[in-house]
Amino acid sequence: MSGDSIIRFENVTQAYEGAGNVLNNVSFELERGKFYTLLGPSGCGKTTILRLIAGFIKPTKGDIYIEGQIVNNSPANERQVNTVFQDYALFPHLNVFENVAFGLRIKKLKKAEIERRVLEALEFVNLHGYEKRDISEMSGGQRQRVAIARAIVNDPEVILLDEPLSALDLKLRTEMQYELRELQQRLGKTFIFVTHDQEEALAMSDEIFVMKSGEIQQSGTPLDIYDEPINRFVADFIGESNIVDGVMIDDYRVRFANQEFECVDQGLNKNEKVEIVIRPEDLHISPLERGKITVTVDSQLFRGVHYEISTVDEVGNEWLVHSTKKVEVGSRIGLDFEPEAIHVMRLNESEEAFDARLEAYGAPGHEK
Amino acid sequence: MEKLSKMGRVYLAIVFLILYAPIFYLIFYSFNSGGTMSSFEGFTLEHYAAVFNDTRLIIIVLNTVIVALLSALISTAIGVLGAIGIVFIRNRKMRNAVLSLNTILIVSPDVIIGASFLILFTMVGVKLGFASVLISHIAFSIPIVVIMVLPKLMEMSDSLIDAATDLGASKRDILTRVILPYIKPGIFAGFFLALTYSLDDFAVTFFVTGNGFATLSVEIYSMARAGITLTINALSALIFLVTLGLVLGYYFFSNRARMTIRPPGGGN
Numbered sequence: 001m002s003g004d005s006i007i008r009f010e011n012v013t014q015a016y017e018g019a020g021n022v023l024n025n026v027s028f029e030l031e032r033g034k035f036y037t038l039l040g041p042s043g044c045g046k047t048t049i050l051r052l053i054a055g056f057i058k059p060t061k062g063d064i065y066i067e068g069q070i071v072n073n074s075p076a077n078e079r080q081v082n083t084v085f086q087d088y089a090l091f092p093h094l095n096v097f098e099n100v101a102f103g104l105r106i107k108k109l110k111k112a113e114i115e116r117r118v119l120e121a122l123e124f125v126n127l128h129g130y131e132k133r134d135i136s137e138m139s140g141g142q143r144q145r146v147a148i149a150r151a152i153v154n155d156p157e158v159i160l161l162d163e164p165l166s167a168l169d170l171k172l173r174t175e176m177q178y179e180l181r182e183l184q185q186r187l188g189k190t191f192i193f194v195t196h197d198q199e200e201a202l203a204m205s206d207e208i209f210v211m212k213s214g215e216i217q218q219s220g221t222p223l224d225i226y227d228e229p230i231n232r233f234v235a236d237f238i239g240e241s242n243i244v245d246g247v248m249i250d251d252y253r254v255r256f257a258n259q260e261f262e263c264v265d266q267g268l269n270k271n272e273k274v275e276i277v278i279r280p281e282d283l284h285i286s287p288l289e290r291g292k293i294t295v296t297v298d299s300q301l302f303r304g305v306h307y308e309i310s311t312v313d314e315v316g317n318e319w320l321v322h323s324t325k326k327v328e329v330g331s332r333i334g335l336d337f338e339p340e341a342i343h344v345m346r347l348n349e350s351e352e353a354f355d356a357r358l359e360a361y362g363a364p365g366h367e368k
Numbered sequence: 369m370e371k372l373s374k375m376g377r378v379y380l381a382i383v384f385l386i387l388y389a390p391i392f393y394l395i396f397y398s399f400n401s402g403g404t405m406s407s408f409e410g411f412t413l414e415h416y417a418a419v420f421n422d423t424r425l426i427i428i429v430l431n432t433v434i435v436a437l438l439s440a441l442i443s444t445a446i447g448v449l450g451a452i453g454i455v456f457i458r459n460r461k462m463r464n465a466v467l468s469l470n471t472i473l474i475v476s477p478d479v480i481i482g483a484s485f486l487i488l489f490t491m492v493g494v495k496l497g498f499a500s501v502l503i504s505h506i507a508f509s510i511p512i513v514v515i516m517v518l519p520k521l522m523e524m525s526d527s528l529i530d531a532a533t534d535l536g537a538s539k540r541d542i543l544t545r546v547i548l549p550y551i552k553p554g555i556f557a558g559f560f561l562a563l564t565y566s567l568d569d570f571a572v573t574f575f576v577t578g579n580g581f582a583t584l585s586v587e588i589y590s591m592a593r594a595g596i597t598l599t600i601n602a603l604s605a606l607i608f609l610v611t612l613g614l615v616l617g618y619y620f621f622s623n624r625a626r627m628t629i630r631p632p633g634g635g636n
Contacts, residue, residue, distance in 0.1 A: 077533045
């Protein structure tokens, strides 16, 4: 446990009546000043974690610590945590200034102090000069900023963001990703961001928690999770992947697609069944004779940055390839890849065992 | 919206003519110097003068207005809290049951409400008069206020309350700083409706009013029974004007509310 821990969950279980466990024995620790993302499909429990931290619900079992204090029973209005809601939840009867000032007015701060802090917060989110506007006069992106200003003006230690970008169009969303990340770094506060969008998670986070059915599947930096997914679910959820069944022949030797390949993984049992992940961008199109596996091109889509080529090998495995080169549908091509591009996943491996195994490699191929 | 066809407009005109004709007939003869409603002899304001010279009548008008204002105020307060209570009932069946009970009170005939209040007041021993009228007016206005306020409350997103709590608001702050301002248009609508219901209620009042206390509707009824005088016409004309003013006032408030409070979403 590091001394800079700000939020800690200890074996937290959350059950709703008739819905079973939404969270299942979840434990984790968050450090001060980092940008965390809870990533997962809808219904995975990510929003429940947010609501537990905010204090809108109480855990069925387990303990929640904020700054070392158990907060299980402290009500939401007494926690040093502020939330940016998915629908922004701005008060329609108040103008921009009063929306941002809401929390400060509750605290009964002095008028001058309120004015100074509200204007500062609005300045922070680039909404200078919008104080007198009605909420109905603001665009989606501007409302988003008002919601953020309303959260940061209270100077909380932790800011919770519940899918705040999901209602914005693609271009605005990308812009806001940059802004949020930059804002977090300028403020130095802990941000906990909930999303189902893996690109958002990869772009903004210091650390990502990938969740599924009320459990944390894997946590780590975006790079770790992208390069070394722990299981099929994570590999599939984070970016596009080719996942095929394989067998570990020996240390550094793995067999899949009816062939043996050199790889960088070791320390597994001999002849252990594994799953192989190769990212589409790690597959390179090559002439037939130079390719490691031979595939037939099934279909091809132009995606702007690259072609997305769907191919099938001789055993029937599908391989998705991202390439800037165009190929002909129906033709046979070779696929080449580096040993480092092969990622071996054990079946049903726990996160601790997985981390320990990666630690043990220390292989140059994994140090990116 | 499509424009009305010619036939449609004629039809509409006829309907409104039939609806408003008796009222305008009444008002027309309130200016008749003849003293009957059969032949118009000449223009006069003497009936209006008679209304304003009749102190008893003036006191009754004042009574009516006081009962209306008080009952509207009190029933609005109770009704708003009741509506908030209903919205926060978690159990769906329970909530629907309470709502149905509320609706039954609105649709049940005034005569039955009046009669049952009369029985209640005599049993409990409340002296019939100002208090009994006020209490019964409050009682039949509360469901109306609840019905006017509920839609606004239902429309309010739960996350607004979460947001207020998140920003440190206590339950009291949430009520006074978020919920009440948000449903203000509904509160005004409820208040005005309760006011008009109380002003023109006859049946309930007729049952529960005692000797020495009367509201306008009851008084006009007994005046009419004693024999037609054009004072009634003049009085009716004045009441019609006041009602018109109230309706306009109501539209003014609800329009203004619609102008300022627009639901979030849309418009980039």
